[in-house]
Amino acid sequence: MSLILPSESVAARSVVGVADDVFAALRGESASLPRAGSVVLAIIDGLGAISLRAHAGHARALTSGMAKKDVAHSVFPSTTAAALTSILTGVWPGQHGLVGYRVLDPARGILVNQLTGWESEGLDPATWQAAPTVFERARAEGRPTFAVGVAAYAASGFTRATLRGAEFVAAQTPAERVEVAYDLAERHPGSLIYCYLPEADKAGHRYGLDSVQWVSALEEIDAALSRRVPPGVGVLVTSDHGMVDVPVHRQVVLEAEHLDGVRHIGGEPRMLHVYVEPDADAAVVAERWRRDLEGLADVGTGQEAIASGFFGPEVTSAAASRIGDVLVVARGNGAVYDGTAADQRSRGMIGQHGGLTPEERQVPLLRFGAFAR
Template structure:
């Protein structure tokens, strides 16, 4: 059985609205700020941050027990980052996983890097207003500071609409640029994206020296003095867990009868059935094949439990798999018949529902510091 989403838990979905309220001087939790900066450290879970506090002294110096929020489901960048940058749940903005099926064309869409190859228009695929468009509607300037290679990507065009993009090479340069923009443009909203921790985790795992080094670099960047009057929130889209080789569960051809496409990612698969498949029979078989390794539920169960948010649009519902496969513990499930098996080389992974994946820090600096 898939879990239910708590309607009362603090969620990353509300972070942007907290910043707007602080700009208006109307926030119940944040002091008023002249400008605000939202720093997003991709892939940094609250549990792994606390476990490595000695390598992240700037980040954890004022971190209280309550300085956490819950990421969305699935706990993956496409879904969670879009929720943070729109203030909408995946069921509303429609990016319900790493890769999903466009049922109208029978085409799989990689929602991070495959927009162009799949022939998808970001403006019509992701229709929720971004926080930058909301800022512009309020007469505020909006900026997004990130890596140059991401400036014109389909994902950026889906999530950064309304922002002026500014590129900088290193984490330190990006934070410096974000703080400078906020200081020079009173009333503005500035977003700063730091992907280095996530990349190191995928490649080497969160137990690696490479991951610790990436965390130290980000921590050093955020040790920089915040300009007066600028409020800074530092958060993340998700955490991750290390998946050892012996916890890789590989599905071969005999397991895949009745399955037309597999999307999502190994920690949370979207399984799309053939039109003439015996859905109940496939569900029972998958539950038996993956007993103890993963929970298998249906699209209807996931929507009813609120996993994708209280409201799910027709477009979003069409992209959710007929079956959802959520790995337990630190395991992952792979399609052994897929031509590309590179994902089996990833150490750090996410997408599931463990606290390590879904609990993220929400830290306050500058005008927001306690």
């Protein structure tokens, strides 16, 4: 079976449209959001709509007015590097080029980590991610822009690639970040404020979605966003992706024969980018993996995925050169590992994402303050 995108309603919203929604609301030109004097865009990393509804009792502020339609769809792959960049640029992964977690740098023939490897692996944030950010667009209109986040991320390469144009303001806890964001929005009319909340994602990866730690993180974020929104400020709350818990018995470790003709394996265990040797035939490799992983994963070539619109309606030459020759998407709550020592260390991660399940791709899209219905 080749890769097939899940069918979605033609009315389904995408996280790619969030940037345009925000700008239209600031101008009073949005068809979906009321006009707002300033906007706070709050991103709860790793919070899927299905998980949020399943834990509604621990997130009463977020779910109290949540309707069935208050969801959006993440991009493919459903991972932070791809999805958060799409939210903050308003374009698909095929345009901004961050097409996975670890991808091939074709100029050097090495895998690079698009979240944490910018400095160590020599990626230039200004050229590797060349799409204008929502903050650069806001600055061009003369609007104040701020990004409120964790201090450790202030000068990272990923921050410089995705938050260009925003003044970074560090705050320690979710409550402090939301408070700072709301204060900035109130003091700077016409401004765009980004507020990043990564606690649920971190807890989910380490402990799983039903853990005490994940529930505690959700409760802390919910309490932070329950505070009063200043008059005239519109708050849009969404996420880059959801996740699923991967039990040990659903972990698939590739055998040596699977790696025949394979040069690199990138991506992440829920969605692998497989790069074949120069003399290997990607279609042959894909067919072998498809046969061996039948029922466990869907397999297709990168060209098939591009032609089917997995990475968006337009794929630049730079983005295409980073996409695997073969793509492997784990089904259900499974994950596929390449068996190397480095890969084995990641097998302790419980909550994972990157695939095509509704749990990973459906995210909340919630409105507060001047945006509330």
